[in-house]
């Protein structure tokens with residue numbers, strides 16, 4: 374039998390009121406709240422590897438469909454919505470909380486590992502503010518597929534177990550243009566060691582509730598960072614250092630695979646350094662550091678691809694402010710924040726070396742930094758698909774004319790006719806420098822190519838593919854999402870016959886909502 378034992382619920386103060394009404398919740402880490410029942414829960418996608426990890430059946434039973442649709446709970450589950458705050462687009466937003474998420478419980482897996490099971494879209498909670506607590510199929514499928522893709526890409530992330538259609542429509546205004554329409558509703562089951570966020574600590578700090586802040590931080594350290602030692606001001610500082618380190622690593626992982634989160638508010642920053650809260654995210658197609666998939670973010674482009682590392686640092690500053698009452702040493706916190714820049718720069722160099730197929734060596738640091746910088750410059754000389762460019766880079770070889778040298782990259786260019794004259798020359802010149810530098814590593818070309826292909830994925834969950842799969846799934850054709858999830862399990866392997874899942878964005882998708890732009894309206 375599946376065992377549940379929620380340490381979060383066991384260790385931290387609950388909201389005294391059990392009423393499911395929208396309000397400010399003080400002095401508590403969470404509110405107990407049951408999911409709202411739905412008419413007809415149907416499992417639309419099930420992730421067998423996650424099920425196996427949890428000790429659940431390889432295919433969904435009716436009982437699990439009911440539980441994950443929010444219609445039933447199992448013995449030992451104490452469903453709750455977590456209380457947290459956050460900075461949204463640079464401004465303090467006060468209390469936010471799980472407005473459309475409910476944790477069912479902490480599952481103790483057969484190997485004794487513990488996993489939080491959380492429903493996204495199960496109905497209203499005390500934190501729903503003005504919204505319905507529901508999610509639509511489109512955004513739920515996007516979350517399930519992308520979080521699993523990220524896992525297989527090797528990027529720290531929350532995971533997903535199931536996508537359940539609710540049998541109920543949800544009304545959404547996709548473009549915020551007053552044209553609201555009903556869409557099928559769905560619930561994703563998310564799975565993680567914890568969904569604690571920067572905003573979890575910011576809220577009690579903003580309310581001067583140092584007692585609750587301390588309980589939350591102590592719980593986090595003893596439960597999720599036990600190697601840091603018993604809670605003390607020194608441990609709290611080490612905790613902040615560790616979160617900073619993980620965040621820097623995560624930002625560089627996002628850069629490596631071309632992921633843009635889209636809403637890096639502090640309530641969407643995981644304290645464990647995971648990718649969390651998949652909303653209007655996107656994958657870089659044409660390389661453009663200023664690209665953001667989120668229409669809400671278009672005015673300032675705060676969360677654009679190239680800004681993610683510096684926004685993460687700003688978010689860490691918010692976390693530092695929240696932890697300050699427990700640490701009391703401004704200088705020490707500032708020193709950690711300063712280290713972030715160095716850490717991120719070092720991570721970036723090492724990540725880009727792997728993408729470019731170069732071995733690390735201090736004597737090449739300067740040259741490699743220049744190669745990296747010029748790589749980004751070259752990538753904007755003509756619209757170039759980020760994923761395909763790096764993937765095909767492993768097949769570029771020496772002893773050829775400019776055109777021959779660049780030919781293996783052809784698939785990556787959105788406007789092939791532009792790749793002539795100065796653009797072609799620039800590309801070829803940069804490739805020659807790269808190959809000359811790589812030769813000095815003395816590595817066999819096959820070994821270099823294999824290493825590059827293990828870093829540069831071929832299959833990423835491109836936005837326009839998601840649109841196609843969403844339409845099929847909404848019409849009850851479930852084989853497509855299954856096939857996509859299968860392909861995304863091996864993103865670094867060339868999979869014969871699966872080319873459609875690797876193709877660059879077709880022209881029809883360039884300006885289509887959902888394919889090139891997304892709103893928070895999910």
Ligand code: AMP
Pocket residue numbers: 469470471472473474500501502504505506507508636638640641650652893895
């Ligand atoms: P997000 O930017 O999606 O992470 O959401 C920010 C805040 O809005 C969180 O507190 C969410 O729980 C809440 N929220 C977003 N969508 C809904 C919804 N449909 N119903 C209730 N709360 C929501």
Ligand code: MG
Pocket residue numbers: 640641650
């Ligand atoms: Mg969120």
